Amino acid sequence: MIHLGAFLNAGVQGTAGWRHPDASPRFLTAAHYVRIAQVLEQGLFDFAFVPDALAVPRSLGGSFAPAVKWGSGTPRLDPVPVISLMAAVTTHLGVAATVSTGYHEPYNVAREFATIDHLTGGRSGWNVVTSFQDAEAQNFGQPKLPPRPQRYARAEEFLEVTTRLWDSWADDAIVADRESGVFGRPESVEAIDHDGDHFRVQGPLSVPRPPQGYPVIIQAGASEPGRDFAARWADVIFCSHESLESAVAFYTDVKARAAAHGRDPDNLVILPAATPVIGRDVQDALARHEAFADLVSVEAGLSRLAYHVNVDLTKYDPDGPLPTLDEVGVEGHYREVVEFAEREKLTVAQIGRWYGARTEGSLIGSAADIADTIQQWVDAGAADGFVIQATHVPAAFEDFVAEVVPELQRRGLFRTSYEGSTLRDNLGLPRPARGEWKARRS
Template sequence: MPRTRPGQIHLAAFMNAGPGGVGSWRHPDAESGWFSPAFYQKVGRILEAARFDFVFFADSLGIPRSFGNSIENHVHYGVGTPRLDPIPVIAQIAAVTKHLGVGATLSTGYQQPFNAARTFSSLDHLTGGRAGWNVVTSFQDAEALNFGNEKLPGRTERYQRADEFLEVTARLWDSWQDGALKLDKASGDFADPGKVASIDHQGRHFQVQGPLSLPRAPQGYPVIIQAGSSPDGRDFAARWADVIFCSHASIDSAIAFYADVKSLAAKYGRDPDHIKILPAVTPIVGRSEEEAEARKREFEELVPAEAGLARLSYHIDVDLSQFDLDKPLPPLDVKGVYGHYREVLEVAARENLTVRQLGKWYGARTEGDLVGTPALIADRMEEWFDRRAADGFMVVPTHVPAAFGEFAELVVPELQRRGLFREHYEGATLRENLGVPRPAAGEWKSRLR
């Protein structure tokens, strides 16, 4: 088909430092080396050889009790647990790669800005400018209970805290001016004190003197990744994010989301082209359509309905165990549920799925419905890119690391043949490869409401 939009797509990889998606660990080709550096380094090498922009790791700070007020299903089926701390995991990947960006999730709800600023600045220095931070506000009481609280604050309060958190980290990253480090052996001047200053922040949530104990990092700030779909989340992402990770059940909803966030970014004085929107996709590729469909059926058979229900209960914060599994899901009060998860519930209502069927379907669903030959999958990606539903894609694997290997072997060459994806890395840092400029010192001021 003729191209209607110049440029190329960006590709990122979504990972868990543990079993991953529902049933994925049961796949015959899945490996279970979650506690071994070699497992993650193998993934990193595959992704870098395929010229991916970055890999990032999801995280949460507790085992959910959202299904039956118990951790039983999550533990029994390996739904979101166990999970390693992603920071040391991405350091292992960075050690064996030169260009691949590495990102980790860190919550603004249960950390302090100084520690976050220091951690990601350290990573950016040690990786030569390849660090990314997936900013989350947390959304489960299971996390609150691990930090001395009975419940999470409300959504608006969480985003207000996140706003101040990002402001403080940005001020800390800027507390050393570029060029502050001298290292002049002859004069004995290690650094210029005139280019290092305290921030003296006194806010509602944080009081931080500063300065940071590190000079300004290669990227200035790490690449900020965010996944908010609520009105508060979109506003936050439009002001702070460099990459937005999202999920959509249709191209029409993706186009609407894309246009909304880009217009919000322009409203805040940002160049919309400097925010990359990457919808999630789960490609199931075969050398024929029949092979791809057979692979999809194979994956679906690995997913117990109860595991899917545990996962969905966690995502929508509604305990689905309270309903008869063999009757249709009754209408739910889900005022706090936005974006893709609301669309999921609409599908359940429209198709009159029983609760059990919904669990099976949700646990085995594949993001973006990309099932087919390399050409078919590339067609779909090209359509989403050309119609401004996406600037690229977050590839969510059915199993690790083989699914990444199959995508790299079969789909990436087709994208490159069409001129849709790079054959060589363009820059030295993650920002350069994404086409996102290094922020000037003080740029954070324009991000405030």
């Protein structure tokens, strides 16, 4: 059985999604996210996943003007209240939010996600990021992002502290014996007394151990340190690939790293991004995609790409090839761009238009065509499922649920009902034992 997540911005959808004639303009209202959550639960999705960044992008030309003008990377609502709202109107759908280890503290994050996990009966997930824009650093008193090794060193310690805080209460710590008046067992709650390079945290957490043990940990690192970090800490890896071959290579590499760290590779769910464009047939779907691409200006696409790679692309000739970039923000997206641009011989300007309307995963065609591609990737060892990105919301999610999900079910590839009560249950993941953090740390 494959797994399906949904990727949605808490704000505008991409650089052109908000312009689509079927897109809802209500992305700043609660009703918008209520509707999406209900559609995804109807489609039996494992989870909804909300990305985040802590700045209005300034990567293109050193100004936030392009991001504001074209809606590339802004506005963004705080994802935690958004997923809390979505959880409140659903019963089974998992809800995951992005929170950066760079500009938060472990105690706050541990408490926040433990609370959501309790209130949802075990349906929460945390997408761990280290941040990727200098503009984020500049909102927190730093002139630029720390180097990647430093960011991941902080993230390592952050995860250790967070998981130790979740483990600071034993599962049987609460007695709640009304007759004796004993509420809890003090011997089953412990301080963590952590004193490290980045954090000093006494503990214990003020929230009992989450129903899932640890909320589901999602990670998307594509760099060398990112892959190794994910292989040890992540339950779900969210990735992005321009070809089946690169997806297979990534899947094989990360599963092998998990095994080398003593983990069961089957307990690491790898879900590439995919952006379906559904038509009556391939020709109709291609025409729909071309109409979508026509909504993207070159500057809008370059603004989106500059935001992702954290590089000012105005420095380069728009009619020339993209030069090699030594230090980038999101390395996975950069590798996709390089792979596609070299294959298609694109200029910087052409890359911008393509990137602004990029449909990842090659899911363009009829519902049967899309199911064929999903099955091909899973059978080839490239994926355990997909994170579906919508070209426009909520209509593209509605179309996927109405057309592609039934096709996957007819083929026996996707559930016809939820299997369990927690997100871990539905992903087929075990509940971590208390103290598992010791095995996951570097």
